Amino acid sequence: MATKxxxxxxxxGDAFILTVEENGNxxxxxxxxxxxxxxxxxxxxxxxxxxxxxxxxxxxxRDHYEGIIEWLKEDPLRLxxxxxxxxNCTVVISLNKGTEVSAYSNSHSLKEFLExxxxxxxxxxxxxxxxxxxxxxxxxxxxxVEIEIIAPTNESKGIFEHEYEKQYPAISAQGVKDQMSRSLxxxxxxxxLKPAYQKVNNSSIAMIIRTNDKSLLMTGDCMATDMYNxxxxxxxxxxxxxxSIDIMKLPxxxxxYNINNDLLDIVDCDKYLITTNGGAGNxxxxxxxxxxxxxxxxxxxxxxxEICLNYSRKDxxxxxxxxxxxxxxxxxxxxxxxxxxxxxxx
Ligand SMILES: [Zn+2]
Numbered sequence: 001m002a003t004k005x006x007x008x009x010x011x012x013g014d015a016f017i018l019t020v021e022e023n024g025n026x027x028x029x030x031x032x033x034x035x036x037x038x039x040x041x042x043x044x045x046x047x048x049x050x051x052x053x054x055x056x057x058x059x060x061x062r063d064h065y066e067g068i069i070e071w072l073k074e075d076p077l078r079l080x081x082x083x084x085x086x087x088n089c090t091v092v093i094s095l096n097k098g099t100e101v102s103a104y105s106n107s108h109s110l111k112e113f114l115e116x117x118x119x120x121x122x123x124x125x126x127x128x129x130x131x132x133x134x135x136x137x138x139x140x141x142x143x144x145v146e147i148e149i150i151a152p153t154n155e156s157k158g159i160f161e162h163e164y165e166k167q168y169p170a171i172s173a174q175g176v177k178d179q180m181s182r183s184l185x186x187x188x189x190x191x192x193l194k195p196a197y198q199k200v201n202n203s204s205i206a207m208i209i210r211t212n213d214k215s216l217l218m219t220g221d222c223m224a225t226d227m228y229n230x231x232x233x234x235x236x237x238x239x240x241x242x243x244s245i246d247i248m249k250l251p252x253x254x255x256x257y258n259i260n261n262d263l264l265d266i267v268d269c270d271k272y273l274i275t276t277n278g279g280a281g282n283x284x285x286x287x288x289x290x291x292x293x294x295x296x297x298x299x300x301x302x303x304x305x306e307i308c309l310n311y312s313r314k315d316x317x318x319x320x321x322x323x324x325x326x327x328x329x330x331x332x333x334x335x336x337x338x339x340x341x342x343x344x345x346x
């Protein structure tokens with residue numbers, strides 16, 4: 001029996017396939033599908049799955065949904081092998097007007113597309129209409145998989161197309177370079193950074209997944225506050241009695257705007273996963289400050305941890321034009337961590 005997280009190389013975006021196998025029974029879950037640039041890599045892996053129990057599109061952002069939409073458009077028959085689609089933004093996800101989508105060429109949005117498929121194939125029983133918000137729980141018995149949604153809240157869920165463009169803070173390559181002149185300890189203690197306006201990102205579906213041999217915290221591009229509130233208020237976890245997790249996928253590709261010491265303190269974690277090739281456009285990921293907080297914050301637990309990248313540091317530096325850690329910081333035993341690069345399976 002084994003749980004495996006396949007971390008796909010989805011360029012600046014996210015794409016994961018979680019598989020759980022127990023006594024010959026399989027559970028397959030797809031979480032996001034990367035941007036169009038990563039389509040070849042992502043679709044090749046999706047095509048290998050003969051059944052998808054749950055397909056999740058965490059939020060309305062192209063580096064998370066484009067690959068999925070392209071894959072469904074390419075052959076709508078693929079919907080036959082999906083039981084549940086978890087997505088809160090079907091109205092705003094566009095299928096690109098004018099694109100022929102077999103029998104559903106009038107569909108402009110994912111919502112219209114899925115409705116068209118439903119009309120033509122009522123027997124497929126694709127479940128996609130339920131809103132997936134904090135508090136929702138799902139259990140699969142064989143193999144055992146338990147999922148608890150911790151974000152978005154009902155308030156954070158609502159997004160509109162016009163909000164997409166203005167969501168991003170100006171994270172410049174220069175900003176990342178400037179951080180190199182500050183020590184990890186100084187950056188870890190600095191909690192003055194205001195969370196930037198990221199309404200689309202904060203509508204991300206974030207969840208705790210537990211199987212018989214692994215626990216994961218998958219966070220999409222969520223902000224820290226909603227997740228912190230859920231874990232403390234609904235799960236009654238605290239710094240003293242933290243949420244125990246094997247793998248935490250850091251939100252928003254390691255952006256410093258989506259993490260804080262409070263959230264890190266209430267999660268006791270062995271492996272932190274950062275998914276990005278360094279970012280595209282204005283984004284420069286991951287931030288040195290995010291890594292500083294993991295390593296050097298006051299509340300860090302005294303144990304060895306791993307920080308896992310799905311690309312190499314060199315790839316990410318090529319995009320940044322700068323390092324986010326020095327070689328000395330990586331080899332410094334006092335930092336008590338391993339940097340793992342090009343991670344494909346966890
Ligand atoms: Zn993203």
